[in-house]
Amino acid sequence: MTHGRVPLLAKKLKIALLQVAPGTSVSANLTKVEEYATNAKNIYPDVDLLMLPEFFNSPYDVAKFREYAEPIPNGKTTKFLSLLARSLSVIIVGGSIPELDGEKVYNTSVTFNVKGELIGKHRKVHLFDLDSPKGAFRESDSLFPGDKATNIALPSFGQIGLAICYDIKFPELAAIAARKHNAFAMFYPGSFNATSGQLLGRSRAIDNQIFTVLCSPARNPDSGLYPAYGHSLVVDPFGKIIAEAGEGEQTVFCELDPEVIHMARESIPVSLQRRFDVYDDISVNAKINED
Numbered sequence: 293m294t295h296g297r298v299p300l301l302a303k304k305l306k307i308a309l310l311q312v313a314p315g316t317s318v319s320a321n322l323t324k325v326e327e328y329a330t331n332a333k334n335i336y337p338d339v340d341l342l343m344l345p346e347f348f349n350s351p352y353d354v355a356k357f358r359e360y361a362e363p364i365p366n367g368k369t370t371k372f373l374s375l376l377a378r379s380l381s382v383i384i385v386g387g388s389i390p391e392l393d394g395e396k397v398y399n400t401s402v403t404f405n406v407k408g409e410l411i412g413k414h415r416k417v418h419l420f421d422l423d424s425p426k427g428a429f430r431e432s433d434s435l436f437p438g439d440k441a442t443n444i445a446l447p448s449f450g451q452i453g454l455a456i457c458y459d460i461k462f463p464e465l466a467a468i469a470a471r472k473h474n475a476f477a478m479f480y481p482g483s484f485n486a487t488s489g490q491l492l493g494r495s496r497a498i499d500n501q502i503f504t505v506l507c508s509p510a511r512n513p514d515s516g517l518y519p520a521y522g523h524s525l526v527v528d529p530f531g532k533i534i535a536e537a538g539e540g541e542q543t544v545f546c547e548l549d550p551e552v553i554h555m556a557r558e559s560i561p562v563s564l565q566r567r568f569d570v571y572d573d574i575s576v577n578a579k580i581n582e583d
C-alpha cells in the first residue's frame with residue numbers, strides 16, 4: 293500500500309554484500325571478488341546489486357595508499373569492475389579504492405550499471421584520523437578529502453546516497469541524500485570498528501527513515517593498528533537490522549522492500565515535522581557531485 297505517495301524505491305531491490313578480506317596482491321584481490329560475485333549470482337540469479345567493502349583491492353594502510361593508487365576510470369580495478377558488472381548484468385557499488393588523480397590520492401568509490409557504465413563516483417569527504425594509546429592512524433597523512441556529497445540514480449529503482457565509512461559519523465550526508473534527492477537508501481562501503489558500525493547504521497536509518505547498507509572487509513586481526521570488524525549489515529527505515537554478517541569472509545543477501553519505507557513514514561511522519569523555522573535545512577545549499 294503506497295497511500296498515493298510517489299514511491300522512493302520503484303520495486304524491491306535485491307542486494308548482496310561481498311564481505312571479502314583483501315590481501316597485498318591487487319590481482320589476487322580482484323580474482324577473489326570475481327569468485328564471490330559469480331557465486332552470489334549463481335546462488336541468487338535475480339540479484340540486482342552487488343556491493344564491495346572499503347579498500348577491497350588493497351591493504352587498509354596509510355603508508356601504502358599511494359603505492360596502490362590507480363586512476364579512475366582508466367585503472368585496472370575500475371576496468372575490472374565495469375566488465376564484471378556487464379558480464380553478470382548487475383549494478384556494482386564498488387566499495388572503495390585508492391584513486392590517483394595527478395599528484396593527489398583519494399579514497400574513492402565507483403558505481404556501475406548493468407551495462408558496465410560508470411554511474412557514480414564518491415571521494416571520501418571526512419578522512420578518518422585516529423590517535424590511540426597504541427599509536428596513530430591518520431588517513432589525512434596520505435589522502436586528500438573529497439569536497440561533495442554524492443547521489444546516484446539507480447536505473448529502474450530510484451536514488452541512493454553514497455558515502456564512505458567515517459562519512460557516516462556526519463549525519464549531514466545522509467540528510468542531504470534523503471531530503472534533496474528523495475534517496476531510499478544510503479550505501480556506506482566501510483571498515484568499521486567493533487563499537488560504531490551497527491549504532492551508526494541504525495542511527496542514519498532512523499534519522500531519515502531510509503535503508504542503510506554497510507559493507508565491510510572481513511576481520512583480519514593481523515592487519516595492523518586498525519583491523520576491520522566485518523559485520524556488514526543492512527538496516528531498515530525503522531532502524532531494525534534485517535541482515536548482518538559475522539566476522540569472516542562471506543556474502544550477505546537481502547531485499548530492500550519499498551513497502552517498509554512507506555510503513556515507517558506513515559507511522560511516524562518525521563519528514564513532515566521538521567522545524568526549519570527553528571533550525572536550517574542543511575540540504576538546501578549542499579555541494580553535490582555531478583561526476
Ligand SMILES: NC(=O)CCC(=O)C(=O)O
Binds near residue numbers: 459483488
Ligand atoms: N575506515 C574508517 O573510516 C573507519 C571509521 C570508523 O571505524 C568509525 O568509528 O567511524
